[in-house]
Amino acid sequence: MSEELVKLSGVQKAYRRGKQSVPIFETLDMSIEKGAFLAIMGPSGSGKTTLLNLLGGVDRPTGGSITFQGQRVDNLSESRLAAFRAGHVGFIFQFYNLMPMLTAAQNVELPLLLTSQGSKARKERAATALQIVGLSDRAAHKPSELSGGQQQRVAIARAIVSDPELILADEPTGDLDRETANEILSMLQELNANYGKTIVMVTHDAEAARYARKTLHLDKGHFVEKDLVA
Amino acid sequence: MANPMTQIAAVTSMNLRSLPQRFWTSAATVVAVALVTAVLLGFLALANGFQATLSGTGTDDVAIAVREGSSGELNSVLSREQLQLIAEAPGIARGADGQPSVSGELYVVVDGKRRSTGKKGNLPFRGIGPKALETRQNITITAGRMFTPGLAEIVVGKGLVQQFEGFDLGATVHLGKTDWKIVGVFDAGGSAFESELWADIALLQSVYNRGSSVQTVRMKLTSPDALKQVQAYSRKETRLKLDVDSERAFYASQTGGISDLIFYLGWPLAIAMSFGALAGALNTMYASVDSRMREIATLRAIGFGGLPAFCGTMAEALVLAGLGGLVGAVAVYLAFDGLSAATLGGGFTQVVFAIKLSPALVLQGVILALVIGFIGGFFPALRAARAPLLAAFRA
Incomplete structure (x- = not known):
């Protein structure tokens, strides 16, 4: 029997726009199993990124609950929520979000600064993560010296370096050409298949969604179609 | 963690x-x-x-006396009798000649022109006697020589030479209807005296019609504590009517x-x-x-x-x-x-x-x-x- 990693129960989310409250999710239920590779698609404003933010503890629901490995995370204090993100979630952003002044290795090492590991252990782990994404020879390069695809691979290495259970990818190929996008998606597939990482990927791109094991469609805050991809 | x-x-x-x-x-x-x-x-x-x-101008072992109530040297006037009386006060050091180290001095203001702006400024022109240097420290002639008593000669402070024109060594300046020759430049250890002109007091009294009066009296004390003795003497001697203070306190208040x-x-x-x-x-x-x-x-x-x-x-x-x-x-x-x-x-x-x-x-x-x-x-x-x-x- 597969193990449940994340569970959303009756999640509500609304944003305030001036004096008005704009609802995104009125009641959203969702369960993500450990080892899943899930693509979430939907039109702009459907709530894809909001869902990703809620899953990653970047945003809080206005109602309902979110549990991670059976523990509620939506009501954690700011510092505990930060610790939760540091320990369990890896983020991959559309625009890579690397620190421009740091080398690839230093960027990858960043999440490890939140652990108790010493400098030597951190550097070794960062080197291993870069090796997994095939960028060992670019370790000393700064983001400006890397191509878009290489930068996204560094971002992936950063996302996996602290060995989180959940990887959240927000349009990870949105800024890349098709060929490079396919390389990145293959890499995510490999992380899911070989390293057992649970991946939730938000995308507009149906081609990208094919790399996931399962695709969910969001529209106006509701899942409208399920299990398009097995 | x-x-x-x-x-x-x-x-x-x-x-x-x-x-x-x-x-x-x-x-x-x-x-x-x-x-x-x-x-x-x-x-x-x-x-x-x-x-x-x-x-740097003031020390505690030199006392300065001005007329009672005077706010400074400029509006003080002391007679020769007062000068002689105060010289008899206890606690005053004596020079190599055995005489009290007391210097009556005249202080007049003359015009000078600034080198930087060309504007006029007031300069102190001090008449001093043979005991003046006994009541001052760190005075050295850095160029030329000391003035000769009785001659219209001036020594100038080095700070004044830097800031005001016309007072270079060898120059002649016209002050108080008299032509004075600059014969020396002195260093006073960075003190305010370096802003002054010094000449023979007798000549200055004559040129500026001051008779035998002086404006301040400087006294070298046997020790800083001797100031109290001089002050007590001054208070007791009713003919004096002086304000006596240490040189340090005097310049600080000035x-x-x-x-x-x-x-x-x-x-x-x-x-x-x-x-x-x-x-x-x-x-x-x-x-x-x-x-x-x-x-x-x-x-x-x-x-x-x-x-x-x-x-x-x-x-x-x-x-x-x-x-x-x-x-x-x-x-x-x-x-x-x-x-x-x-x-x-x-x-x-x-x-x-x-x-x-x-x-x-x-x-x-x-x-x-x-x-x-x-x-x-x-x-x-x-x-x-x-x-x-x-x-x-x-x-």
């Missing part, structure tokens, strides 16, 4: 390493803070130099107000300018935080706390302001330290002094700069600490 200091150090290092990306705004802040520091230190160095000159004026002008001006620099620092730091908002939000999303973001921004502001403070201090040091200046001292005459920048003053300037940096960085740092995590996901 992660060490918070490691996080703070990492974020601070990132902030500082990204400074070149914001070179011009950062440089503008450094310059603004440097200007504030320079203005403050400029004034403080003036006050400091002035004070140093005055304190010119201390000027030093305070410079000091209290400098601080308000610097504080007023600080608001301008503060606005610049705030602007720079807000721009810095805004330009790095996605980076900050990304770090927060990864799991970094708000404190490292706060500390990183504060460190950046403090480094920029501290740098500005140092640039300002170095600029003042290179431009003004040791430079000679002149201002109106006691008795409406010019006191020439050297602008002095001490480490304590530099510290004050740098502290002001850091205060600007602290306030200028605090609010932007709060913004950084509260950076919305969602900014990490925005284009």
Whole structure:
């Protein structure tokens, strides 16, 4: 029997726009199993990124609950929520979000600064993560010296370096050409298949969604179609 | 558990390493803070130099007597009888000739023209007798020779020669309907005497129609404690009617107000300018935080706390302001330290002094700069600490 990693129960989310409250999710239920590779698609404003933010503890629901490995995370204090993100979630952003002044290795090492590991252990782990994404020879390069695809691979290495259970990818190929996008998606597939990482990927791109094991469609805050991809 | 200091150090290092990306705004802040520091230190160095000159002028083992109620040398008049009476006071040292080291001196004001501006300034022209040097320390003739009693000759303080024209060695000056020849230049150890002209008192009394009167009496004391004896003697001897004080106290009361004026002008001006620099620092730091908002939000999303973001921004502001403070201090040091200046001292005459920048003053300037940096960085740092995590996901 597969193990449940994340569970959303009756999640509500609304944003305030001036004096008005704009609802995104009125009641959203969702369960993500450990080892899943899930693509979430939907039109702009459907709530894809909001869902990703809620899953990653970047945003809080206005109602309902979110549990991670059976523990509620939506009501954690700011510092505990930060610790939760540091320990369990890896983020991959559309625009890579690397620190421009740091080398690839230093960027990858960043999440490890939140652990108790010493400098030597951190550097070794960062080197291993870069090796997994095939960028060992670019370790000393700064983001400006890397191509878009290489930068996204560094971002992936950063996302996996602290060995989180959940990887959240927000349009990870949105800024890349098709060929490079396919390389990145293959890499995510490999992380899911070989390293057992649970991946939730938000995308507009149906081609990208094919790399996931399962695709969910969001529209106006509701899942409208399920299990398009097995 | 992660060490918070490691996080703070990492974020601070990132902030500082990204400074070149914001070179011009950062440089503008450094310059603004440097200007504030320079203005403050400029004034403080003036006050400091002035004070140093005055304190260098006074010692505790020399007493000065003026007419009772006189505010300074200029409006004091003492008769020859008073001079002779005070010379008999106990506690007065005696010279090699066995006579009391008492110097009656005349003090008149003459015009001089500043080398820098060409404007007129009042100069003290002092008539001194053979005992004058016994009552002064560190007087050395650095060029030429001492004047010859009875001849219209003058020795000038070296500070005066630097600041005023026409008093160079060998020159002739027309003062009090008499032509005087400059025969020597003297060094007085940086004291206010270096702003004076000295000539034979008998000749000066004659030229300025002062009869046998003097204006001040200087007395070399056997020890600083002997001042009380002289004061007691002066009070007891009803014919004297003198105000007697130590030389240090006398000059402090004469010119201390000027030093305070410079000091209290400098601080308000610097504080007023600080608001301008503060606005610049705030602007720079807000721009810095805004330009790095996605980076900050990304770090927060990864799991970094708000404190490292706060500390990183504060460190950046403090480094920029501290740098500005140092640039300002170095600029003042290179431009003004040791430079000679002149201002109106006691008795409406010019006191020439050297602008002095001490480490304590530099510290004050740098502290002001850091205060600007602290306030200028605090609010932007709060913004950084509260950076919305969602900014990490925005284009």
